[in-house]
Amino acid sequence: MKKITQLLIVLSIVISLKAQDTTSYKIAVLPFISREIDPASVQTAESLFRMDLSKVSSMEIISERSVQSVLPDYDCADRECAVEIGEKLSANEVMICTLSPLGEKIIIQYILIETSTGKNILSEQATALYLEDLDAVMYRIALSVANHTPFSANVEVGNVVGEETIEPSSRAARFNFGFGFGYLFPSDGYDNDDKSFTINLYFDYEIQDYAVGLMAGARDGVALAIYGNYLFSRTDICPYLGGALGFHWISHDYTYSYNNYYHMNGVEQDEDGVELGLGGGVRFLHTYGIQFFINVEYIITLNSYNDKAIVFTIGIL
Numbered sequence: 001m002k003k004i005t006q007l008l009i010v011l012s013i014v015i016s017l018k019a020q021d022t023t024s025y026k027i028a029v030l031p032f033i034s035r036e037i038d039p040a041s042v043q044t045a046e047s048l049f050r051m052d053l054s055k056v057s058s059m060e061i062i063s064e065r066s067v068q069s070v071l072p073d074y075d076c077a078d079r080e081c082a083v084e085i086g087e088k089l090s091a092n093e094v095m096i097c098t099l100s101p102l103g104e105k106i107i108i109q110y111i112l113i114e115t116s117t118g119k120n121i122l123s124e125q126a127t128a129l130y131l132e133d134l135d136a137v138m139y140r141i142a143l144s145v146a147n148h149t150p151f152s153a154n155v156e157v158g159n160v161v162g163e164e165t166i167e168p169s170s171r172a173a174r175f176n177f178g179f180g181f182g183y184l185f186p187s188d189g190y191d192n193d194d195k196s197f198t199i200n201l202y203f204d205y206e207i208q209d210y211a212v213g214l215m216a217g218a219r220d221g222v223a224l225a226i227y228g229n230y231l232f233s234r235t236d237i238c239p240y241l242g243g244a245l246g247f248h249w250i251s252h253d254y255t256y257s258y259n260n261y262y263h264m265n266g267v268e269q270d271e272d273g274v275e276l277g278l279g280g281g282v283r284f285l286h287t288y289g290i291q292f293f294i295n296v297e298y299i300i301t302l303n304s305y306n307d308k309a310i311v312f313t314i315g316i317l
Contacts, residue, residue: 026060027145028067028091029053030082033075034099037106042099045108045134049097052142059146062089079113079120086115093121095145105129108137112145124151176204176213180295180315184219189307191252196220198311206231211240219311221250223275231283238286244277248301273303283317291317 032046054061070088072081077096086094097110105127112122124144128137144151181199186192196219204213209231217223225246232239249272279297294314301307 024060025058026062026089026091027053027057027093027095028062028086028089029064029095030067030076030085030097031064031071032097032099033077036101037099041131041134045099045138046097048135048138049142052139053145056142057146059093062091079111079118082111082113083115083118086113091115097141106131106134108134108141110141110145112148121148122150126151176202176206176211176291176317178202178291178315178317180293180313182311182313185310185312186220187308187310189301189305190220190250190309193220198313200313200315202315202317204317209234211242215244215246219248220309221248221272223248225275225277227277229280231286233286236284236286236288238283239280240283241280242278244275244279244297244299246275246277248273248275248299248303248307250301250303250305250307252305271303271305271307273301273307275299275301279311293317 029046029050032042032049034042050061050064053059066089067085070085076082076085077098082094082096086092092115094113094115095110096113097108100107100109106129108126108128110122110124110126111120113119114121122144124141126137126141128134140151143149144153147153179199179201181197183195184190184198185195190196198217198219200215200217200219200223202213202215204211204227211229211231213227215223215225215227217225223246225244227242227244227246229240229242232241252271277297277299279295281293281295284292292315295312297311297313299309299311
C-alpha cells in the first residue's frame with residue numbers, strides 16, 4: 001500500500017510539472033498585415049486564427065493587448081523585429097502573417113520564428129480562392145503552427161481549402177460511387193467450391209467519421225446490402241471497420257438422395273437468405289475525390305446451406 005501511495009505521488013508530481021511546461025510555452029501572434037485587403041477581413045482572419053490555435057494547441061497565446069503594447073510605430077514584418085518583440089514578451093515563438101491579393105485570390109504567407117535563436121521554424125504559403133475560404137485556411141495554418149508541420153501536411157476530410165479542390169482528382173467530393181472486384185472464399189456451404197470471382201458496386205456518403213451506403217454485388221449469386229463503416233482517420237490513409245446487413249440470392253446445385261447416396265443433377269437452385277457481414281480495410285487518397293480501397297469481409301447467409309465465406313476485394317471510389 002505504501003509503494004502504491006508513493007507511486008501515485010510521483011505520478012502527480014510528473015503530471016503537474018508537465019502541465020507547467022506546456023502552459024509556460026508562449027507564442028506571440030503579431031498583427032496580420034495587409035495593405036490592399038480591407039482591415040475588417042484581416043482582423044477577422046487574425047481572430048479566427050487565434051481561436052483555432054487555442055483549440056489545437058496547449059501553448060499560451062499572448063493576448064492582443066500585450067502584443068500591441070510593445071509594437072513599434074511601423075509594421076513588424078521582418079525577423080529582427082519579431083525576435084525583439086518576442087524577447088520583450090518572453091515568448092518562445094513569434095508568428096508573422098501577411099495577406100496579399102492576387103487577382104481574386106488571397107495569398108497568405110506566414111513565418112514562425114524561434115525567439116531564442118532567431119531561426120525560422122516554418123516559412124509557408126497558403127492560398128484562399130476568396131474571402132469566405134479564409135475560415136478553412138486559418139484552421140489549417142493553426143494546425144501547421146501547433147504541430148510545426150508544413151501547411152500541406154495537415155489536410156483532412158472537412159478542412160480541404162478551395163485551392164486544393166481544383167487539383168486533379170478533386171478533394172471536395174464526399175458522395176462516393178465506385179466498384180470493387182476480387183474473390184469469394186467459402187468457409188462453409190457454397191457446394192464446397194474453392195473460390196469464385198466477385199464484383200461489387202458501391203454507393204455511399206461520408207458523414208464526419210462514418211461512411212454509410214449501399215452495395216450491390218455478383219458473388220456466387222446476387223447480393224444486396226446496406227453497410228456502415230467507422231473511419232479511423234480523416235487523412236489520405238484511412239483504416240476502417242464496419243458491418244453490413246442485406247440479402248443474398250445464392251445459386252446451389254440441387255442434390256437428391258437415392259439408396260443413401262447423394263447425387264448432383266446439374267440443376268441450379270436458388271437458396272436465398274438474410275446476410276450478415278463484418279469487415280474492414282483501408283481507403284487510400286481518402287481526402288481526394290478518387291479513392292482506392294482494399295476490403296476484407298466475413299459474410300454469413302442465413303439459409304438452409306449455412307453459407308459462410310470470406311470476401312476479398314480491391315476497388316475504386
